[in-house]
Amino acid sequence: MNSVTGNRRRRAKAVPVCVRVARRRRAYLFLVILFVWCLFLVTKVRGSFTYAKAPATTLHYEQVEIAEGDTLDSIARTYCSQPYDYASFKRDVVRVNQLKSENYIHSGAYLVVPVYE
Numbered sequence: 208m209n210s211v212t213g214n215r216r217r218r219a220k221a222v223p224v225c226v227r228v229a230r231r232r233r234a235y236l237f238l239v240i241l242f243v244w245c246l247f248l249v250t251k252v253r254g255s256f257t258y259a260k261a262p263a264t265t266l267h268y269e270q271v272e273i274a275e276g277d278t279l280d281s282i283a284r285t286y287c288s289q290p291y292d293y294a295s296f297k298r299d300v301v302r303v304n305q306l307k308s309e310n311y312i313h314s315g316a317y318l319v320v321p322v323y324e
Contacts, residue, residue, distance in 0.1 A: 264290065264323045268303070275314045288323040296321070 271282065279297050287296040297309055303319050312318065 266321055266323055268319050269322050271318050271320050273312050273314050273316050273318060277312070277314065279309045279312060282318065282320065286320045286322055290323055291321070 269286070271286070273282075279300060280293070282300070283293045283296045287293055291299075299321050300306075300318060301309060303321065306312070
């Protein structure tokens with residue numbers, strides 16, 4: 208048994224030093240290339256998150272004349288855009304125009320309506 212382990216030790220030592228150094232250098236080179244590649248991927252992913260911006264939306268108010276038969280629902284369907292849902296749009300119209308209720312709009316009057324672009 209002792210001779211078998213002795214042979215293994217001799218075989219491991221039989222590898223020249225220059226071969227072991229070359230293997231070690233290849234391993235280090237592989238690790239460096241892997242590190243640079245991972246760094247590249249991280250910066251690409253991070254860059255895609257930092258430069259991905261939401262579409263520019265600005266809020267401004269338009270004055271709208273109420274036609275015969277218009278309701279606040281029909282005005283909301285016409286002027287309500289992305290950041291709003293109909294309920295919050297109608298609440299804002301009631302608040303901005305200081306209306307008592309959604310039902311108190313009359314034809315010929317004007318409403319100030321929030322519009323996103």
